[in-house]
Amino acid sequence: MDRLFELTAFEITQRMKNGELSAVEYISALLQRINDIDPEIHAYLTVTEDMALKKAKEIDAKLKRGEKLGKLCGVGMAVKDNICTKDIKTTCSSKALENFIPPYNATVVDFIEKEDAIILGKTNMDEFAMGSSTEFSYFGPTLNPLDNSKVPGGSSGGSAAAVASNEATVSLGSDTGGSVRCPASFCGVVGLKPTYGLVSRYGLIAYANSLEQISPITKDVRDLTILLECIIGHDKKDSTSLNSTKVDYSGFLKDHAKGLKIGVPKQFFGEGTDDNVSKNVWNAIHTMNGLGADFDEISIESLDYALASYYIIAISEASSNLARYDGIRYGFRIEDESQDWDVAFSKNRKEAFGQEVKRRIILGTYALSAGYYDKYYLKAQKVRTLIKTDFEKAFTQYDILAGPTMPILPFKLGEKTKDPLEMYMCDLDTVPANLIGTPAISIPCGSHNDLPIGIQFMTKPFNEGTLIQTSYILEQNLKN
Amino acid sequence: MKQNNEKISKKEIKHLSWLAKIELSIEEEELFSKQLNDILSYFKKIDEADVEKLSPTHHVVELINVMRVDEPESSASDEVLKNVPKIKGRYVKAPRIV
Numbered sequence: 001m002d003r004l005f006e007l008t009a010f011e012i013t014q015r016m017k018n019g020e021l022s023a024v025e026y027i028s029a030l031l032q033r034i035n036d037i038d039p040e041i042h043a044y045l046t047v048t049e050d051m052a053l054k055k056a057k058e059i060d061a062k063l064k065r066g067e068k069l070g071k072l073c074g075v076g077m078a079v080k081d082n083i084c085t086k087d088i089k090t091t092c093s094s095k096a097l098e099n100f101i102p103p104y105n106a107t108v109v110d111f112i113e114k115e116d117a118i119i120l121g122k123t124n125m126d127e128f129a130m131g132s133s134t135e136f137s138y139f140g141p142t143l144n145p146l147d148n149s150k151v152p153g154g155s156s157g158g159s160a161a162a163v164a165s166n167e168a169t170v171s172l173g174s175d176t177g178g179s180v181r182c183p184a185s186f187c188g189v190v191g192l193k194p195t196y197g198l199v200s201r202y203g204l205i206a207y208a209n210s211l212e213q214i215s216p217i218t219k220d221v222r223d224l225t226i227l228l229e230c231i232i233g234h235d236k237k238d239s240t241s242l243n244s245t246k247v248d249y250s251g252f253l254k255d256h257a258k259g260l261k262i263g264v265p266k267q268f269f270g271e272g273t274d275d276n277v278s279k280n281v282w283n284a285i286h287t288m289n290g291l292g293a294d295f296d297e298i299s300i301e302s303l304d305y306a307l308a309s310y311y312i313i314a315i316s317e318a319s320s321n322l323a324r325y326d327g328i329r330y331g332f333r334i335e336d337e338s339q340d341w342d343v344a345f346s347k348n349r350k351e352a353f354g355q356e357v358k359r360r361i362i363l364g365t366y367a368l369s370a371g372y373y374d375k376y377y378l379k380a381q382k383v384r385t386l387i388k389t390d391f392e393k394a395f396t397q398y399d400i401l402a403g404p405t406m407p408i409l410p411f412k413l414g415e416k417t418k419d420p421l422e423m424y425m426c427d428l429d430t431v432p433a434n435l436i437g438t439p440a441i442s443i444p445c446g447s448h449n450d451l452p453i454g455i456q457f458m459t460k461p462f463n464e465g466t467l468i469q470t471s472y473i474l475e476q477n478l479k480n
Numbered sequence: 481m482k483q484n485n486e487k488i489s490k491k492e493i494k495h496l497s498w499l500a501k502i503e504l505s506i507e508e509e510e511l512f513s514k515q516l517n518d519i520l521s522y523f524k525k526i527d528e529a530d531v532e533k534l535s536p537t538h539h540v541v542e543l544i545n546v547m548r549v550d551e552p553e554s555s556a557s558d559e560v561l562k563n564v565p566k567i568k569g570r571y572v573k574a575p576r577i578v
Binding site: 100331461 | 488492493496497498499500501502503504505508512515516518519520522523524525526527528529531532534535536537538539540541543546548556559560562563564565566572574575576577
């Protein structure tokens with residue numbers, strides 16, 4: 001087969017273990033694919049060709065010696081450029097970190113390498129993961145591989161585009177308010193934000209700590225189970241990572257919907273939801289119903305406050321997190337520092353950050369400043385409690401909550417960059433999962449004018465198995 | 481606390497840019513004073529929520545003081561220093577403080 005880059009991770013690992021495929025042959029095919037199409041798509045910021053081929057040779061040698069190999073044996077992966085990779089430039093798509101080479105690996109990178117994955121390179125993103133279209137990258141936007149005039153979604157646009165265009169077999173992104181589910185939906189692939197605390201954030205360059213998780217992107221649900229199992233685990237370097245029991249997620253790949261209870265909050269289909277999106281998502285829900293799942297339309301009133309609450313919390317955390325970029329120990333530093341230190345810092349940060357990052361830091365500074373703290377930050381945290389309680393109630397009655405991942409279809413490049421609020425509105429349906437720490441998945445459920453549409457499933461914390469089962473059933477039945 | 485209808489003035493944007501240590505261009509001050517007020521009016525949506533009696537959720541995982549044994553591990557100080565933009569020997573150069 002000459003189109004090796006089209007295979008799934010499951011197929012790759014099977015073939016390699018059976019001695020039917022060499023890692024060098026397959027990785028070379030992926031690298032060739034990147035060479036052929038990435039100049040147009042721009043999913044990657046850095047391609048680690050030499051390192052990838054060297055690793056592939058090592059894996060072939062191990063296979064030859066009959067050594068036991070890991071769960072990601074030889075699988076070619078792309079990693080979002082806000083996840084630290086030792087000796088590989090990690091820029092966060094920012095001028096602030098344009099030449100930053102981490103002296104250490106993020107824990108997830110250690111985990112996937114231990115399972116014999118091969119890193120192909122680092123992917124484009126919105127600067128510091130702030131955006132929903134990958135247009136706010138210092139290095140220029142990524143294009144949607146399915147329609148080059150459209151955005152791939154964001155902020156993990158490069159990671160989703162790489163998988164969708166077969167420039168990587170699987171990838172890692174990060175999801176703070178939908179940054180993996182949004183591009184997964186826009187590029188027609190699978191993206192899951194795990195339960196908060198399931199995956200170590202050590203080495204993930206922080207944007208909003210209480211919301212974000214490193215998250216897998218794959219071509220199908222089976223691959224997702226493989227990658228998810230490899231990245232979960234307690235890490236003493238991240239005190240918020242939890243000691244969870246290992247779960248065999250592949251055990252949930254059952255085509256069995258009977259008894260499954262799905263709640264469909266009407267707020268997920270609010271004003272501004274594209275009719276074609278609604279139609280396809282409802283079709284999927286009716287398909288599940290036809291297979292034996294029950295569904296009810298429900299109402300979660302507090303969802304009306306989710307987006308405002310999310311953005312207040314996210315920008316507040318961001319304004320504090322990004323205070324570290326002073327250019328002294330690493331990162332961009334201006335030449336002329338003849339004035340005082342605070343002027344030097346201010347000029348440095350003026351040059352280092354793009355406009356969206358500045359906007360969020362300034363607004364976050366406002367939300368945390370004296371006189372406004374109670375009104376914005378504290379109130380948003382209380383609203384978070386309200387939303388959390390409402391969802392907990394819903395999860396006592398329903399296994400799954402369903403709705404569109406994105407209220408709209410992939411939009412044109414430049415269409416929403418002028419009005420920040422319009423861009424924020426895209427995240428309406430994805431932010432609740434981050435506010436309350438529950439897992440949520442986006443899987444393709446149809447298309448309109450060849451543009452993909454994603455359905456989002458949410459469930460209670462640590463219940464990824466049910467998400468996987470539900471998604472697998474839908475995936476199998478939409479295929480037929 | 482100030483009233484609901486307050487707006488961020490250009491003067492306030494200047495002050496915030498000083499607090500956040502980000503110099504803004506005149507165009508950015510102009511642009512932000514409009515955009516940030518639009519965003520703030522949207523944020524005011526949470527004013528409607530009746531949550532006074534609820535306690536805030538700062539974090540979804542309820543953890544208190546996660547401790548571990550304080551054991552020295554190897555460090556990568558030479559590699560860390562490779563990322564320093566202005567360096568003299570093993571000294572990191574900072575901008576003028578006094």
